Amino acid sequence: MEVLSIQTFKEKIFDFEKNKEWVFNGSRPAIVDFYADWCGPCRMLSPVLEEIATEYAGRVDIFKVDTEATPELSALFGVRGIPALLFIPTSGEEPAMSSGFVPKDSLQKAIAEIFGINP
Structure with a gap:
């Protein structure tokens, strides 16, 4: 899972300096994990996301945003x-946000509901 800088976020997710309206730059549905190293629930979620990244490889991209290193990205989405977790469909729909620890089965259910992709 790639940790995004502001520059890579603009390239791979959304160029917020160029576009005022939501325009997703990815070719596959994506999940962006907003986290911090000191956050206990974030550390619990990380291995779950690693499993999801493996199971959905080539179908869903998983990225991470360090809220301490890039607070402007957190502010952009009101985190x-x-x-x-920011769920970004490729259908042109606005992304959906979820807060707090999400167990694997709930994450799989969200991927199925938002992206239409089953494990």
């Missing part, structure tokens, strides 16, 4: 608590 107030972490972990926070």
Whole structure:
């Protein structure tokens, strides 16, 4: 899972300096994990996301955003608590946000509902 800088976020997810309206730059559905190293629930979620990244390889991209290193990205999406997951469909729809720890089965259910992709 790649940790995104502001520059890589603009390239792979959304160029917020160029576009005012949501335009996703990815070719596959994506999940962006907003986290911090000191956050206990974030550390619990990380191995779950690793499993999801493996199971959905080539179908769903998983990225991470360090809220301490890039607070402007958290502010852009109104992230107030972490972990926070941003689910980005490729259908042109607005992304959906979830806050707090998400167990694997709930994550799989969200991927099926939002992206239409089953494990």
